[in-house]
Amino acid sequence: MRRRENPYLNYDQQMLGDIYTAGEAMDNLITLCDDFGSRFGGTEGERQAVAFLREKFTGYGLSNAHLEPYTYNGWIRGEACLEILEPIQRTIPCISLPYSPPAQIQGKLLYLREGGPDDFARQHDQIRGKIVMVTSKNPPQLSRWVHRSEKYNRSVVAGAVGFIFMNHYPGLGPATGSIAGNREALIPGISVSKEWGEFLVRLAERKGEVTLRITTTDKTEPMQSWNVVAELPGQRYPDELVIIGSHYDGHDISQGAEDPASGMVVVLEAARVLAKxxxxxxxxxxxxxxxxxxxxxxIGAREYVKAHQDELSRIRFMLNLDSAGGRKRKGIVLNQWPELEPLLQEVAAEMVAEMPIGQQTSAFSDHFPFFLEGVPTGMMGDAETPREGRGFGHTAFDTVDKVLLSNLREAAANVCRVVLRIANHAAWPVKRRSPEQVRTLLESDANLEIMRLREAVEKLYQERGK
Ligand SMILES: [Zn+2]
Structure with a gap:
């Protein structure tokens, strides 16, 4: 491990001594998950969590702890039903995916395995009018991550009438995840467990065609929610900002303990020790x-960026801590900012910390609205380890017992030290990208394939007058 003289040793020792002897991070995690539940948009637990976060920020001595309200299209889960009509009659347990519209559709099952671009291309002409089923597994031949919404959007664009997302992990039930953003999706989407998905695959293999009926009863309606914001003012350049954040909402079927609460409590813990x-x-x-x-x-991050347009050029760095206290290593994944890599490697050497620094892009967490505006962004994680899948994430089993105190501590320790150094670095080498630079990145990066698919889906919304 590289070493470097540490001008912040005194601060580091105090902050880390506190983090490693305090129970605050785990206490906060338990409160968020066990007392407030999923904190999904529209729930009572969401309101309680928002009040709790503001109180914590205030209690830790931060300035201007406040709520920033916004309205959006919330989603309320209803009963979902998946029936096999032919060649046997049976009802299969399932759940709706967020933003599924209320609908009743029927069609023949088309199983497209992991739902990679090749799987769709191979059977492209057979998709229209079918109910597409894909697994949550990443296509093994691809080096990039294929998100559920990419699989869903490909199904929609090819003319499918329904979408089944089959969890590929045994024993974890169905896996949830939204199929649209801030509006009702175009075709119903449901999830089934691996075990029931395999049942359908076997049935199709043994008997040929399988006809299914999907009935969903979900609702999408206007709601209000809040971002919770607080700060520690800079002593020399108060107008220049470093942002750290995490979402606090989990999925409604879950405690959302790792995703996102393990990251939200790291934001709180960094706030606590930096303030102190x-x-x-x-x-x-x-x-x-x-x-x-x-x-x-x-939605919250998009609304934040919309409301703070005048400040975006003054954001030195935005670090997204979604799920930061979970299983991933506690490094920093930069969203294509090569100039920051040597700088953060020196920071890691100075900290004598295990903190892998790498580059990757993803459109699927709260850094992305900032990224689209050209703001320098990164996420806690490890760019070197290929992404495998969510495991218990997005299932009913993302519960407090999965989160390790040691992971919360290591994440908080790395974050508070890195943030101190980013806030104070005298020769910060990057500034906000121009819209042209952002566009070039979006067009050239295979990880952002979803953006091109979204354009095709957008056209369908317009055609259908939605
Ligand atoms: Zn998350």
């Missing part, structure tokens, strides 16, 4: 944000 030990040492303002409604389309 490094408040006077921060050159630039550090702003802490709990974003709402990430799970159904990054």
């Amino acid at each position: 030990y490094a408040r006077e040492a921060l050159d630039r303002t550090v702003r802490f944000i709990g974003f709402g409604n990430e799970e159904i389309g990054l």
